[in-house]
Amino acid sequence: MTPKAGYVSNFEPSDGGGADAEFEEWPDRYVFDIVVSAERLPMLARMLFSMFDGRAYPILDVLGQDGYREVDPYISYDLVGVDVFLDGLREFGEWLYEDGMVGFGLMCEEPFCYAFVDEHKIITLRVDPALKERVEKILAAFDLEMAEGTAGADAAAHEHRNVLLAPDDKPELLGPDEALERLKMKWKVVLNVDPDTNVDDEGKELGVTHWRAVVRVDLPVEDEEAEHVPIDPTKVKYAEVVFEAANLREAEDVTFTQVENLAEEGGVAFEDGMIVLLDRLQEEQFAQVLTRAGVKAKTKAKGKGKGKAKAAPEEHEEGAGVVHVVRWLQ
Template sequence: MSRCAVDTSLKRHLIGDFQFPLGVYPVEDMEPKPGYTMVFEPADADADAEFEEWPDRYVFDIVMSHQRLEPFCRQLFSLFKGRVFPILDVLGRDDFREIDPYIAYDLIGMDRFLECLRRYRDFFYEDGLCGFGVMTEEPFFYAFVDEHKIVTIRAEPHMKERIEALLRSFDLEPREDPAGADATAHEHRGVLNSADESLLTFDQIVEDLRDEWRLLLNIDPTNNVDDEGKDLGNTIWHCVARFMGDEGRRRYAEVIVAAGALEEAERMAMDAAEALPKAPPPDDADLILVAIDRVAPDRVGELQIPKGESADPEPSRIISSRWLE
């Protein structure tokens, strides 16, 4: 079975008896404060069109010492039954977006979600570059562990007492100011051992999770804006396409395009990959994009753009494509 492991040279940050994840830790003096806040949120007036309107719910934001996180999550996820929508956030490589938010739009069995948690335990519970969670619509129930390893739960009112009982069982009490690594200046880092070629890298795990959980990038594909909502117009996009054939055989291609929206960049990248010499026909291999990241002007020079080809983002076009051997 494919697996991962932490880099054993990394040291865990401790303040008193409070342990931080290996992948996120404060860089200023602070006082960690385990506990949680709880607020009531009324039903949404305008919901995401892809999902039902979120009903009245209680929201819990929970801080705990790291050694308690995995046991707590095992108990929390045991409250989910049947089929669920997995969620994955990744601090990615897009120069205009801090987090790549992935979500499943098709239900999968909770057993598949839990199996991935077991398989990639160190990635989920230690790495400071990812967050993960799960949700259901009927009943509405949402649980997410962010990249700081702070837990957020959203649940309908009838589940409030059950969640409070779970929190008490871990000696977590309500307080106005719970404080983890995100309460002060802090650093994020990847923690996986990349020297051992028998272990999966961060990118390989994300790719596998996208397959296992049927994840899609949860952003508006029709525009091109940064995290502040600024319209970027056309930008350069670096894309990696994957052909997967029989018995899981994979081949990867790099495509660089200029485009003004995600859907335009995806379409051109797929067309360019299919047009490569010796590209397998559609009936013989599935083609997906495993990476599609915008590149800032000051980093375009790092790309392998053919000599004589302009790196200007205008007009929209395919700039280059090549096999990655």
């Protein structure tokens, strides 16, 4: 296959909406699918993001570790300054533009504009018809022409890979989980799934499943440090919780309850907590997590201390609310 830069464009009529509609209506728009070389991608993306004025809604898609969902879709439900979005792009641009496990973008409503760089680094743009000419001028400035089709990374067999792989003996190096954690804070994005159901990518109801959560708790700091943006490892602790739950809302409740109990039992005071990872586990993943924690599902814990896990009951229980592991991570 020969890489082929260019774009395709089509008109899409409005859909959804209406008083009884399940989803909010997207207005009439033009959609552009754009392929450009890796070297030119950052500049083109920045030019397209410059069409957003003031504030918009950041979007972040991650090919995560959830056992039943391929992509973790994050979005901000609060308007965020475009300057804040671009600041995150400057800070983590090398990861965002090169990593095969992450996509990112912005959306605003007035005028309607949606710009997204997917994990294949193909740009999808949906814009109000009034912005069509402006988009075409930007693409022409990059010598991109309309084509019958484009050939990007998704046009051939390929493998998705992380570009941030920190060695186990170099914990100070930034990995994908840490980068995601910081971007979630900066862009104020949250997982965009129905919190009251538990389904896989095909919509199949799963019922009660295994879950693993990692929570960052912020330790008390002096007042003058309260606005300290970088995550200082001396002022945070991380906890791991492995348990059973029937949906996301229940999983979040179990997670925070267990972390609060763990902190109280250990005499750890903290000001706030944030769920960094919250994934459902298939049986093989569940067994691996218990092994890493030094826990056997049918072994009853005799005690709990720093870095030690609280095991499941004597007979492995099934059902929502059962907790297998609660511990501080080193």
